Amino acid sequence: xxxxxxxxxxxxxxxxxxxEFKNSYLVLRDDLxxxxxxxxxxxxxxxxxxxxxxxxxxxxxxxxxxxxxxxPQFQITGFQMDLELLDWLNYxxxxxxxxxxxxSYADKSYDSFVASLKNSLSCYFSIFGSIHxxxxxxxxxxxxxxxxxxxxxxxxMDRNSPDYLTENTNTSMNxxxxxxxxxxxxxxxxxxIVTPRFIPSCSDALMKxxxxxxxxxxLPIQSHLDENPNEVSWVKELLPKSKSYTEAYKSFSCLNERxxxxxxxxxxxxxxxxxxxxxxxxxxxxxxxxxxxxxIAPIRKYLDLGLNVGLGSDIAAGHTLDMLEIMDNSIEMxxxxxxxxxxxxxxxxFNEAFYLATVGGGSxxxxxxxxxxxxxxxxxxxxxxxxxxxxxxxxxxxxxxxxSYTKKYKLLCKLVRGKKII
Amino acid sequence: xxxxxxxxxxxxxxxxxxxEFKNSYLVLRDDLxxxxxxxxxxxxxxxxxxxxxxxxxxxxxxxxxxxxxxxPQFQITGFQMDLELLDWLNYxxxxxxxxxxxxSYADKSYDSFVASLKNSLSCYFSIFGSIHxxxxxxxxxxxxxxxxxxxxxxxxMDRNSPDYLTENTNTSMNxxxxxxxxxxxxxxxxxxIVTPRFIPSCSDALMKxxxxxxxxxxLPIQSHLDENPNEVSWVKELLPKSKSYTEAYKSFSCLNERxxxxxxxxxxxxxxxxxxxxxxxxxxxxxxxxxxxxxIAPIRKYLDLGLNVGLGSDIAAGHTLDMLEIMDNSIEMxxxxxxxxxxxxxxxxFNEAFYLATVGGGSxxxxxxxxxxxxxxxxxxxxxxxxxxxxxxxxxxxxxxxxSYTKKYKLLCKLVRGKKII
Numbered sequence: 001x002x003x004x005x006x007x008x009x010x011x012x013x014x015x016x017x018x019x020e021f022k023n024s025y026l027v028l029r030d031d032l033x034x035x036x037x038x039x040x041x042x043x044x045x046x047x048x049x050x051x052x053x054x055x056x057x058x059x060x061x062x063x064x065x066x067x068x069x070x071x072p073q074f075q076i077t078g079f080q081m082d083l084e085l086l087d088w089l090n091y092x093x094x095x096x097x098x099x100x101x102x103x104s105y106a107d108k109s110y111d112s113f114v115a116s117l118k119n120s121l122s123c124y125f126s127i128f129g130s131i132h133x134x135x136x137x138x139x140x141x142x143x144x145x146x147x148x149x150x151x152x153x154x155x156x157m158d159r160n161s162p163d164y165l166t167e168n169t170n171t172s173m174n175x176x177x178x179x180x181x182x183x184x185x186x187x188x189x190x191x192x193i194v195t196p197r198f199i200p201s202c203s204d205a206l207m208k209x210x211x212x213x214x215x216x217x218x219l220p221i222q223s224h225l226d227e228n229p230n231e232v233s234w235v236k237e238l239l240p241k242s243k244s245y246t247e248a249y250k251s252f253s254c255l256n257e258r259x260x261x262x263x264x265x266x267x268x269x270x271x272x273x274x275x276x277x278x279x280x281x282x283x284x285x286x287x288x289x290x291x292x293x294x295x296i297a298p299i300r301k302y303l304d305l306g307l308n309v310g311l312g313s314d315i316a317a318g319h320t321l322d323m324l325e326i327m328d329n330s331i332e333m334x335x336x337x338x339x340x341x342x343x344x345x346x347x348x349x350f351n352e353a354f355y356l357a358t359v360g361g362g363s364x365x366x367x368x369x370x371x372x373x374x375x376x377x378x379x380x381x382x383x384x385x386x387x388x389x390x391x392x393x394x395x396x397x398x399x400x401x402x403x404s405y406t407k408k409y410k411l412l413c414k415l416v417r418g419k420k421i422i
Numbered sequence: 423x424x425x426x427x428x429x430x431x432x433x434x435x436x437x438x439x440x441x442e443f444k445n446s447y448l449v450l451r452d453d454l455x456x457x458x459x460x461x462x463x464x465x466x467x468x469x470x471x472x473x474x475x476x477x478x479x480x481x482x483x484x485x486x487x488x489x490x491x492x493x494p495q496f497q498i499t500g501f502q503m504d505l506e507l508l509d510w511l512n513y514x515x516x517x518x519x520x521x522x523x524x525x526s527y528a529d530k531s532y533d534s535f536v537a538s539l540k541n542s543l544s545c546y547f548s549i550f551g552s553i554h555x556x557x558x559x560x561x562x563x564x565x566x567x568x569x570x571x572x573x574x575x576x577x578x579m580d581r582n583s584p585d586y587l588t589e590n591t592n593t594s595m596n597x598x599x600x601x602x603x604x605x606x607x608x609x610x611x612x613x614x615i616v617t618p619r620f621i622p623s624c625s626d627a628l629m630k631x632x633x634x635x636x637x638x639x640x641l642p643i644q645s646h647l648d649e650n651p652n653e654v655s656w657v658k659e660l661l662p663k664s665k666s667y668t669e670a671y672k673s674f675s676c677l678n679e680r681x682x683x684x685x686x687x688x689x690x691x692x693x694x695x696x697x698x699x700x701x702x703x704x705x706x707x708x709x710x711x712x713x714x715x716x717x718i719a720p721i722r723k724y725l726d727l728g729l730n731v732g733l734g735s736d737i738a739a740g741h742t743l744d745m746l747e748i749m750d751n752s753i754e755m756x757x758x759x760x761x762x763x764x765x766x767x768x769x770x771x772f773n774e775a776f777y778l779a780t781v782g783g784g785s786x787x788x789x790x791x792x793x794x795x796x797x798x799x800x801x802x803x804x805x806x807x808x809x810x811x812x813x814x815x816x817x818x819x820x821x822x823x824x825x826s827y828t829k830k831y832k833l834l835c836k837l838v839r840g841k842k843i844i
Contacts, residue, residue, distance in 0.1 A: 075813040078827030079820045082771060112812050293757040293769060319750075319827035328741075333758075335715040340762045347715060349504060390534050391497040398501045405500030405741035 001418065002047050003028040007055035007381060009036055010396040011062050011371040012355040015303055019371075020396040026060055028377040031418035035373045055381045057388070058412060059399060062369050063123030063378035064323035065361030068222070068262040068283035068312025071139055071152075072097045072106075072130040074113040077316040081291040085228040086200075088292055088317070090162070097130045098164045106135035114142040120321040123378040123416045124365050125150040126222055126260055126283070126312075128195055131157055131167055133179045140183065144190040147421040149365065149378070153195025153222055154179040158206045173209045180219070189417065191220070198224035199235050199248055211253030220258040222283075225249065226271070227263035228294045246271035255280050260364060262312055263288075264302075265295040272305060281308040281364050284356065286329040288314035296337040299330060300345035303352060310361020311353075324404035327353035350401045381413035423840065424469050425450040429477035429803060431458055432818040433484050433793040434777035437725055441793075442818040448482055450799040453840035457795045477803045479810070480834060481821060484791050485545030485800035486745035487783030490644070490684040490705035490734025493561055493574075494519045494528075494552040496535040499738040503713040507650040508622075510714055510739070512584070519552045520586045528557035536564040542743040545800040545838045546787050547572040548644055548682055548705070548734075550617055553579055553589055555601050562605065566612040569843040571787065571800070575617025575644055576601040580628045595631045602641070611839065613642070620646040621657050621670055633675030642680040647671065648693065649685035650716045668693035677702050682786060684734055685710075686724075687717040694727060703730040703786050706778065708751040710736035718759040721752060722767035725774060732783020733775075746826035749775035772823040803835035 009021040027034040080092045129136035136154045183192040194214045196202040242248040249255045257279035264282045335347040362369025403409040414422035431443040449456040502514045551558035558576045605614040616636040618624040664670040671677045679701035686704045757769040784791025825831040836844035
């Protein structure tokens with residue numbers, strides 16, 4: 001199917017370069033981008049019969065990528081954020097995740113969760129489910145139905161957790177294998193991912209089995225790393241022989257180019273070297289890291305090092321799915337890092353945040369996040385005309401910045417892999 | 423006029439105490455609160471003929487107080503926040519404020535500004551205008567018409583500013599006197615306030631004249647204090663004999679119980695002692711202070727010291743008028759202060775932020791910010807029923823917290839001094 005979107009197109013090509021095309025033509029074929037043409041006469045003639053969607057003067061940007069969030073925490077979004085990570089999990093999160101052993105609770109809750117993802121600005125997600133395989137599969141059915149693209153993990157936990165969320169080690173592994181088998185060939189846009197919660201809640205034996213299973217089958221993996229100082233100390237106690245938290249994941253075959261590690265606030269330089277060497281992805285979650293008083297990830301340093309970094313909402317430690325708000329928060333936190341932690345690392349720019357939220361996380365999904373030929377046709381159209389009437393801005397990136405901070409805009413259209421879902 | 427609002431009422435009585443009344447009756451006479459009654463039969467019989475507004479299950483809270491913002495910066499809200507204070511003023515703000523020498527620009531811009539204030543959650547404002555008296559008066563006309571309550575200042579600047587924003591010292595003083603005279607008897611809810619921009623842009627002679635004029639006439643004063651380290655150093659150079667920035671304001675008779683000082687991020691303990699002694703008000707502006715990389719005001723310390731503190735949006739260094747978002751930001755920043763600056767000062771709670779945004783700033787306006795007998799009847803009704811259907815919360819303060827973070831609510835009603843403006 002051929003489609004042409006007409007409007008003011010922008011995307012972040014690199015952290016330092018934004019591409020802007022005022023009132024131009026974005027040409028799509030099926031689920032891919034063909035190209036951007038400034039004049040109608042430049043469009044190849046084979047697209048003469050394409051559907052033209054006229055969004056003159058509106059902003060056309062890549063759909064965002066949310067690299068880290070927890071589906072079974074969705075209902076407790078936006079309150080109870082007065083504790084640090086480990087207490088917060090015990091007091092608020094685990095009792096809520098327990099409820100997903102009940103399929104009818106999961107059914108109702110995941111309906112509203114998926115509806116919220118659908119209405120959000122993000123097109124791609126990497127999601128933690130709960131330990132409950134059937135609820136996780138139900139979530140995947142709903143996600144597939146939505147048209148969104150996602151990885152979903154059945155969470156593994158076999159130690160240091162409440163009884164009601166502690167699996168037997170072998171059962172945890174077998175349920176994971178069964179989870180992957182049930183997904184095989186079932187979905188087009190929804191993929192299973194190996195998901196040990198984090199080292200404190202997974203025994204060495206379980207970590208080893210999961211890592212080997214993932215390696216043997218070239219499976220994606222997601223987990224948490226170096227989020228909170230108390231968690232980091234705990235991991236040191238749990239694994240006294242490991243040189244570091246990151247090294248431990250590596251030793252369990254859980255650190256490679258198919259890995260997403262959420263947070264990475266407290267990694268030391270040697271750990272960053274391991275992450276870079278592994279080409280693993282970092283999900284930077286600034287809203288979460290401030291809400292749980294975890295700290296500030298040195299995002300400028302990560303960009304300087306050329307690490308793979310994207311942004312994550314981390315629902316429900318993060319309070320919002322709104323990727324524009326998360327981008328703004330990543331900038332604000334980088335300013336505080338510069339001010340209070342290390343003034344060698346200057347704050348990130350709005351375009352750098354835009355890069356993280358599109359290309360940065362998008363690379364995990366393949367050719368995602370740029371509006372260039374061969375990239376996936378996942379696209380948002382945003383209407384800021386009321387703001388433009390009040391105070392006209394010439395550059396498209398400033399218009400995007402303004403709507404991100406003021407939230408005065410309408411989402412007119414959301415395409416995911418070429419399919420219109422809003 | 424007698425009115426009764428029925429619904430779930432809450433307000434912050436002290437930083438440590440929130441008062442909650444599920445589905446109760448808030449009784450108003452004219453512009454004041456009579457009381458809260460849990461049962462209809464407890465309401466005094468003289469209110470039998472009162473208008474009853476039924477907001478069953480909805481949240482009824484005090485209207486918010488925005489203690490610091492700049493009207494002539496409204497059009498540049500939400501972008502160009504990549505510089506620190508002094509450069510930001512020179513590159514972005516002053517060229518915009520210059521435009522307010524043109525009354526027709528001011529007319530159009532202030533229409534949208536006042537409309538945004540009206541639609542916001544705040545009922546009380548303390549506003550910087552520009553140096554242009556006629557534009558400031560035009561703004562006051564529009565504010566009075568809106569039904570909102572506000573202080574508005576004609577800004578004074580006679581040094582270290584671009585030519586186009588530098589007044590002659592005597593002219594600046596005379597225009598201020600004329601501004602106050604033109605306001606006399608003209609408005610019911612709109613008050614003039616003495617507004618030296620800050621010490622760097624006001625000569626000693628001007629500061630002295632303004633301070634003496636304010637003191638002689640018992641006028642309110644607003645200015646900026648200790649926002650950014652470069653600004654603080656500059657003030658030290660400009661006033662080498664002053665012990666501190668705060669001491670300098672005091673020496674100019676500009677520090678008393680009628681004073682609002684915006685920011686106060688970098689004050690030392692002796693300065694805080696002076697502020698406490700003077701009973702001056704601090705406008706804490708966390709969104710602004712992160713956007714301009716200024717730093718984090720030690721808000722826990724200010725609460726511990728018993729200082730008068732409210733919250734300010736500081737448009738346009740702050741990017742939003744949304745006081746719920748500013749409350750959340752004050753909490754997030756207090757968490758980062760605890761983590762990185764001084765772990766003696768624990769993060770503030772949601773109720774403490776609620777206190778700051780209501781009673782904290784409200785005290786500057788008199789009996790404002792609590793829903794207690796004799797307090798002004800400035801009230802919001804918020805609808806969070808969609809969230810309650812999804813995941814029921816029992817405590818009213820958690821419901822308020824949830825809508826503040828998720829922004830999933832509707833503003834159903836806004837009363838200011840008893841008058842319904844939404």
